[in-house]
Amino acid sequence: MSMHDTTSAQGGAVRWAVPAVSVAFGLAYLVAGWVGDNLGFGVFGLLLMLLVAGGFVLASRHSETVAGLADRRDERINRLDAGASQFAGLILLLAVLVMFVVEVARGADGSPYFQLGALFGVCYLGALAFLRFRR
């Protein structure tokens, strides 16, 4: 098997990662709804995630960008994905910090925003330490 064939095979496997994870979460929603006696939520969650998976597969056949996000073989699209994820993560962190302050100002203990912020900080430091020794 040539290097190109190996890369193609890896790309083919990776291509199904997002749809597979979407369907897996949909099934998790279904099980959670069933266990929590809220089957309507579970069925809605599964259908929504099936829609997301199907939409991703269809879009990847018509859009180079979505196809690149699916197979991870294009370095520019991978960088776009990393930049977009970084931006979204920073916005999410900002929202968590603002909500923590709002909750404290309302007399609450800041949960769950305190825990989410702490989790972000621990994950960031852990990733930084890991990458520091790898690169």
Next chain:
Amino acid sequence: MSSILDIMKNVVRALRTERGLSQADLAAGTGVSRQTINSIETGRYLPSLPLAIGLARFFETTVEEIFDVDA
């Protein structure tokens, strides 16, 4: 202050067109998307070293012949 994209110049488009290739042909030959080739040609994207070497090998030249710093 100039960004790195402002001072990097390349001749990818010239090399491609003088060989009569489309952006899609070059994309297929180097394993990236057509959009990526377009972004490199228009100076909006600076390729990684492996991709720069891949482009140089595709055109049977050197990285320095394709990319230059116009500082």
